Amino acid sequence: MPPCGSSFSTLNLPSTFSLPECMEYFTLTAGPNTDLWRKPPNGDTATAPIVFTSLRNPFVVAEVTVSADWEMESDQGGIVVFAGAAPQSFSSENVPISPVTPFSRHGISRSLRPCKWVKAGMEFCSGTVNVSSVSATADGADWCVSPLCLPDNGPTTVHSLRIKFERVGHSLMVWYQIPTLSPFARTPGAVGSTWKKLREVTWFFYGVEDKCVHVGVYASRPANISRNSTMWAVMNGPMLGSSAMAGSEEGLVVEFEDLEIY
Numbered sequence: 001m002p003p004c005g006s007s008f009s010t011l012n013l014p015s016t017f018s019l020p021e022c023m024e025y026f027t028l029t030a031g032p033n034t035d036l037w038r039k040p041p042n043g044d045t046a047t048a049p050i051v052f053t054s055l056r057n058p059f060v061v062a063e064v065t066v067s068a069d070w071e072m073e074s075d076q077g078g079i080v081v082f083a084g085a086a087p088q089s090f091s092s093e094n095v096p097i098s099p100v101t102p103f104s105r106h107g108i109s110r111s112l113r114p115c116k117w118v119k120a121g122m123e124f125c126s127g128t129v130n131v132s133s134v135s136a137t138a139d140g141a142d143w144c145v146s147p148l149c150l151p152d153n154g155p156t157t158v159h160s161l162r163i164k165f166e167r168v169g170h171s172l173m174v175w176y177q178i179p180t181l182s183p184f185a186r187t188p189g190a191v192g193s194t195w196k197k198l199r200e201v202t203w204f205f206y207g208v209e210d211k212c213v214h215v216g217v218y219a220s221r222p223a224n225i226s227r228n229s230t231m232w233a234v235m236n237g238p239m240l241g242s243s244a245m246a247g248s249e250e251g252l253v254v255e256f257e258d259l260e261i262y
Helices: 188-193 231-236 243-248
Strands: 009-011 025-030 036-039 043-046 050-054 061-068 076-083 116-125 128-137 144-147 160-168 171-177 196-201 213-220 252-261
Touching: 025 213, 036 128, 050 076, 061 076, 061 116, 061 213, 076 160, 076 252, 116 160, 116 171, 128 196, 144 196, 213 252
Parallel strands: none
Antiparallel strands: 009 050, 025 252, 036 043, 050 213, 061 160, 061 252, 076 116, 076 213, 116 128, 128 144, 160 171, 171 196
8 A cells, every 4th residue: 555645755856846645646857967876985966856754664665666758868767765864965066955064072073974775766878768776885886777678669668667675684675577567467476477686785774773764766867958959859859939938848757656665
């Protein structure tokens, strides 16, 4: 059963944004130059719109279905889990908007150890839609990506994807499922076989208190260019109207369905 919207917090979203009472269906809009990324040494970018909940019970599983009209390089959306402090907004200069500098008992400042996080979802890159994942630790972030369709079939062959995070011991397992394939599965075993393992993040939960796990979804458009400058404009024609109207249409709208966290 989808969780209640009142148990979620928002990040990098306008004050007018509101979540539904039931998180069965909702959307996030990501403007240009929004991202969730980490560069060593501990240089964070967290400007992507995110909604998340801080868990009260041990994390078991989280899953959601993601879909969007993917247009620009690195357009992405999916599910994210943080282990440690709750996520905060970080500026494009990789400086915390509300920095907190702790001090030792001798009055010498020391840096906070950044929280770990993993995100996974759909990402448009190299002309096709992919399933992708990033795992961020104190040393930086990695990136893994796998095409969901052959380039010859076009980037819109797969329109949506269901992503699942599962805790197994101290590890985080990342699974994905193409919803258009699951209706053909008639038995529990066949349904289970439609889930594909993307990766395992070993020791992700090691040393992490249950109350320090935060789970949510994100949308991101890292590209900072106008849609009229992309292949989308070549294929669909330039956008008409004033520059102000065009600017309001530059966001990536990601749809989320059937969010489950338990």
